[in-house]
Amino acid sequence: MDIFDFSEGREGYYGEYGGVFLPEILQATIEELLVCFRECKADPKFWQDYVALLQNYSGRPTPITHLENLSRKLGGAQIYVKRDDLNHTGSHKINNVMGQGLLCQRLGKSKVIAETGAGQHGFATATMAAKFGFECKIYMGAVDVARQRPNVFWMENLGAEVIAVEDGQKTLKDAVNECMRDWVTNMADTHYILGTACGPHPFPEMVSWFQSIIGLEAREQMLKQAGRLPDRVYACVGGGSNAMGIFQGFMDDDVELIGSEGGGHGVGSYMHSSRLAYDDATVGVAQGYKTYFLQNDEGNMNETHSVAAGLDYIGVNPIFAHLHDQGKVRFEAATDVEVKEALKLTMRTEGLIPALESTHAFVTAIKEAPTMGKDQIILINQSGRGDKDIFTIADALDDAKWKSFIGGKADQYRAENN
Amino acid sequence: MDIFDFSEGREGYYGEYGGVFLPEILQATIEELLVCFRECKADPKFWQDYVALLQNYSGRPTPITHLENLSRKLGGAQIYVKRDDLNHTGSHKINNVMGQGLLCQRLGKSKVIAETGAGQHGFATATMAAKFGFECKIYMGAVDVARQRPNVFWMENLGAEVIAVEDGQKTLKDAVNECMRDWVTNMADTHYILGTACGPHPFPEMVSWFQSIIGLEAREQMLKQAGRLPDRVYACVGGGSNAMGIFQGFMDDDVELIGSEGGGHGVGSYMHSSRLAYDDATVGVAQGYKTYFLQNDEGNMNETHSVAAGLDYIGVNPIFAHLHDQGKVRFEAATDVEVKEALKLTMRTEGLIPALESTHAFVTAIKEAPTMGKDQIILINQSGRGDKDIFTIADALDDAKWKSFIGGKADQYRAENN
Amino acid sequence: MGLQRFIAERKQSKDILVMAHVVCGYPSFEENLQELEIMAEAGVDLVELQFPFSEPSADGPLFVRANEQSLKSGTTVDQCFEFMKLVSARFPFKVLMMGYYNTAFKMGEEAFVKRVKESGGVGYILPDLPIEESAKLHRLSEEAGIEPIILMTPTTSDTRLAKLGAVSRGLVYVVARKGVTGSKTQMGDDVLALIERCRQHTDVPLGVGFGISSKADIDVLRGHADVAIVGTAALKTWQEGGAPGLRQFFAELMA
């Protein structure tokens, strides 16, 4: 099945989802991007360059780790983990960003802009911009700037300008809007590095294409290491890029694909970011594309929540909306509380620190592994590492020593200033 | 040249340096370790298992990155970087730790202890212990515990007990002493995972052996990627394990090897940790071995300093003391100020964030590259990533926004407690 | 009377019409009425009533905040339509719905068109709805006798202008420059050239907007465009100078 074969349907549509809903002023830019992307996709050399860049700069291929301890402890399926946390900058975000960097070069543009929530995509983009020599602006909700200062610190030191967005909820979705505003002004020399498989066509397809490297590697590695394909593959779903990335390796196989969304405070709480696992989202059009959004009856977006900033988003990529309708991907939610427990378990049992986002995939896998046979195999995508999120994780785990360390550090800084 | 061929000299001695200076109570334990290590080294299967473990768990081989921007900017030699920062847990320390984990299994011991300064080796050891199922105690100077809380946080969450050492300067060397004290009591079921190529024989040889994987990979990669060997190889030198690791790949070649030590406040300041680059150190015996130490005339150790906690140590591995005597490795120092500048340059020019330790190697390379020909090649070992050191780096760069973020965070925690 | 005929009629007595803008419910519907009162007095010909949306990505800071505040104070789509009904009944100018496509999409395109019509609106501007996605909505609008306002921009190619021209009806909104609403545009030869380009692809009247803030700006357009569209400048004036300020603003603008 090629989900990106539009010859039978409308270009850029996955079932009824997707499309391009952009101001007229951007139509030429998005068309130019589409043309360039089609060229890149058709050019085997482009993909070779892309793979070489990731190998030499980001450490790809990332390995597959067999979690023997956790598998034994849970007593069911054998658990394997795809280690995209080992990428340069600490997550799968770098894959997409490096790909778009190459594409931006081909477009002949000298500036990049990007939205970021957790800061992970912004960090990756700032890194890429430093490497490629692009001018770089990162839009980030003011709330996120305040709570994700470590990433802001690195972005700035990598030479990016970080702009705190003071509108709306001052989080990810508002940063996306602000990026659009920059883009409609500066499209002549600026490429918008969208961070996930969302937004107007061709972004969902393009980001999925770059991320497909995860699944390509993983399929081959599973065959080599475990001797066969996994029965189930788990990935967390924010916008859906890491999940699309790994799932694409197994689309044509008899492998069950499970996306794990931000369950936040749980079903019925209206404090979550589960667009597909829960029943609260409806189809709408915003931020350039049509998909399931967490919105009210009038089409205004609801507040969302997840302990993982990278999952805390109103929409989901249109491909998943379609695959969900078709029953080709199953969606589950992991609540904040479950995520904290799974994180602790994973750290102690295997010495891995998945990002809070990735831990959502672990939660669902950990729930299901014991119900499976010992001869069955599951694969989890560890999209990122958690050690970049120490503030968030320390807060989540309510660590008293951490808090007193921060208190002491603050006192030290104040004393220095006097 | 095989520096570990002791058939002509005394076992465990490199020139006049090295040896075993341990209490009698540990002689049996160190003998047992030596025998086991000799078995492992002679067993090709052991090395295969070791390599496989690092591949599957830590992402080895780490790549070599060509720094085209920095090379162009400096206008001299082509600069390549060995990316041990991409390892699981963020530095080369994991290599040694995983190797000793396998060895500890073979020894049949169920507990591990380790000293740590910056926390990087402790973090790696705690990770390994979680993976292998060992009980784990990490000794860390109280001063380091206070300033390196993030690593302590992760070690504890990985299940290790972190013990703050209140003696002496309350830093790395005191943690080493405290480890020895634990070991003389609990050697029956405890293996001491020494973190660098120092200490009594066979530790310098053993740690060097495990770290030699860096050089093995790097040599092959340079030939493949650059078509030939580098003219010079740079590595930072704390205890000397990452430097020994990469240098071993080029010992028999016509390649100049340069170790970069912690220059701290500079020559003559007596606030540094340059044992070989400066003239302040003399030969002595402490912490189980004979080498150059920063000590006074009576053999009591001096205070040392480096902006990089991982270089801030009184001694240097005995192999380097010998290679220095023989003129086989050149030693230079990088001062704190130089390190900050090189870090900024590297971040902005290449999107890399070397650990403060590794940045010492960059400093020396950046100084020398412009004096070399464009057709010459240098290789820098990036032993670790700096994003784990945000507190140290933010302090070093004196970042005002970071300080006010910490102030705000402290206020938030205090408010929560009321 | 349809939008296009209305413009044609008005243009018999004026060389350029003026379209103004309010964000429904911001600062409040009461203040909206006061603003509209002043606009009517000044002889404004057309008014866009913006239905607030949570993701107004084509708007500049002032309107973004206006959208946000309006929603915060509880403005609903239903209230906006009721307000439209009131306004179109009370004032001599014609009223257009302005907003984002999701508002129409969520209520259903049929219901949306019906409701605009019922509320006395003569058309709508949905800046994030490209023509590729508008076929059904345009058909429904035609059936109902209201006009979808199409945008033409400086980045639009001639090929695409031709496509846009072919489906344009009622009024074409010529976007004077790149960017979002709100910043100042240098009204000069570039804009006139753009109008000229657009004119070659459509026969419907051309409104020019984005950054118009003074009589001088309008003077530049006179003889080239049919409608001058004033948005942010008016809201800014209202915020800073209240009713007297706004009265003076329109008096000077339309002098």
Place this chain on the structure above:
Amino acid sequence: MGLQRFIAERKQSKDILVMAHVVCGYPSFEENLQELEIMAEAGVDLVELQFPFSEPSADGPLFVRANEQSLKSGTTVDQCFEFMKLVSARFPFKVLMMGYYNTAFKMGEEAFVKRVKESGGVGYILPDLPIEESAKLHRLSEEAGIEPIILMTPTTSDTRLAKLGAVSRGLVYVVARKGVTGSKTQMGDDVLALIERCRQHTDVPLGVGFGISSKADIDVLRGHADVAIVGTAALKTWQEGGAPGLRQFFAELMA
């Protein structure tokens, strides 16, 4: 008179000798003297004078801090030797240098041996110096007529005990248990068995130390060991009870 002969002589009137310990310069040389006065009064036979070192890795917390404090207050190796000279002249007990090898290494082994001898010391204990590294120092010591104290421990194999025994002279220090100085040892059959094992490999007197803190402990050793070595317990008593405390401690210990 050499150490071994001194022990033999003393043992004619006592079934077990006692060796005590002070850390030079801690709390101060003056207090060291007061302690030694009390030890002499109590009839202590031997005293180790510990030369403070910055990395005392074989010592427990109390001695670690004593080393540290002494260095902080400026104690030098020269002062320690001067003190040794004073002490060995003033008191009837014999004095040994105790410390870490770096102290000897830095001054040079010849100078070290000469200085110990000159200062009236009868030997030295360097716990981090294994016999493999001691050949030269042992030779120099033999020439000078002072004794290097060799340690035997519960983890030492019989093969190694034989090797140690072969080079032992003056006194062998039997380490009663694993660990560092300072914690309590259960003085029982294990210790006696260890002494028995050591005895099979050497003819020189055996001193037993690590954790001896009471008369009861010594009573266990009586008839098995030649010397009971008391370290931490005495320092702890001094810190807590001062001179009267220490006087009572030794009175009870040696009753």
